[in-house]
Amino acid sequence: MLDDLSGLSMFVRIVEEGSLSAAGRALGLPKATISRNLALLEKRLGAPLLIRSTRALSLTDAGRRFFDRVKPIVRDAQQATAEVKSHNAAPAGLLRIAASVAYGQAAIAPRLLAFMKRYPAVRIDLHLHDRRVNLVSDGYDLAIRMGAIGDSDLVSHKLADIHMVIVASPGWLEQHGAPRRPGDLARHVAVVTRPDIVRWQVGGETVRVPWRMSTGNMIVTRDAARAGLGIALVPEFLASRDLEGGSLVRLLPHLELPVIQATALYTRGANRSVALRALLDDLLASRPIEVDAAP
Structure with a gap:
């Protein structure tokens, strides 16, 4: 059945690339295969989707309506697939973390040490200071703060009272x-x-x-x-x-x-990082985070 996700994805790629040849190159398929699958899709739908010419392709009215409806579906499916693949990948890469000195040293640092033993491909750049950082301009993936947050545009998770x-x-x-x-x-x-x-x-x-x-x-x-x-x-x-x-x-x-609360803060979209998601899961797994030893 050619109205499954692969057929819809191929049709969307043809329209976005502007030609069968370009779509074939993007998908790594011969032009003949692209043309054949498009013809089978149109046959199943019972309506032409594209007007073919020697110079370019153009959408029919039915093709335009179909494209507008299926494009978001294809994008959502592609994003879901990427998220699942990313979730299954092993955490790796660099995480820059800012934390208050006292809580960071007594409660967060011991958790980070254990986390890095489990995930040897993760590198951590830890900064312990009590000033409020701007995660975007200062280039941090995660900030752990004590007290009031005040940043409404950040995602927050309570770690401890x-x-x-x-x-x-x-x-x-x-x-x-x-x-x-x-x-x-x-x-x-x-x-x-x-x-x-x-x-x-x-x-x-x-x-x-x-x-x-x-x-x-x-x-x-x-x-x-x-x-x-x-x-x-x-x-x-x-x-x-x-x-x-x-x-x-x-x-x-x-x-x-x-x-007062100890809170983990990160920007929206930052949790796409496999390493950051794994660290957040670890920090939130056994709330509240107990202090191992007072500095």
Whole structure:
């Protein structure tokens, strides 16, 4: 039956190439084969599709209507075939990935190491920094961010919930006292990751804290608090060892703090990459991604 996909695909290629000879060259078939199959298709349909001349081909009215209807079908089928073939291919090639320093080092890097052992043909260019990257202009395949996303044109997948804690060193608390209620935080000096993160949501209240140092990095923020430079709002996983060891103290532990998200972001269409799809499947396979060790 010549009204199957191969027959429709051949007809579309003839029209797009503009001649039987050109279609034959594109498909790797003799012109006679193209001509014979076209004639059989027209016979089955009971209508001429093309007007043949020595110089060019032109569509009949029926041919134009038929072409307009079957072209999207052929394209969809070709894309579906390509996607299946691509999905079955082994992941390979280069992936450029940006991730926040703390979460990237503690949670993402161990997963990447295991991923690369499974797929030796994949190369990864990992960039750990806390600045917000533009995936298109900066040339990244994937970005992993903590906190608000704000990029509506990107595809996003939640990786984990990250619980926050307010901490200070024992020396700081001995000198300045421990806060008993959210409003008391405003009488302390804070170490922050960015100067605009000074309004903290604590127990349903918003408290504006004065800051002395902005670090640009959550690990440095934690270290500065541990050194006695002020109070800090950091991810719990980043402070867990210091809280257990006593070098940091959790403040207002009975009050609820916001939970932020770790999110994987990529541009629409980027998941056509077999390697990226495989990595996303791995990252999303066992959510939430647990932190293996605090840096």
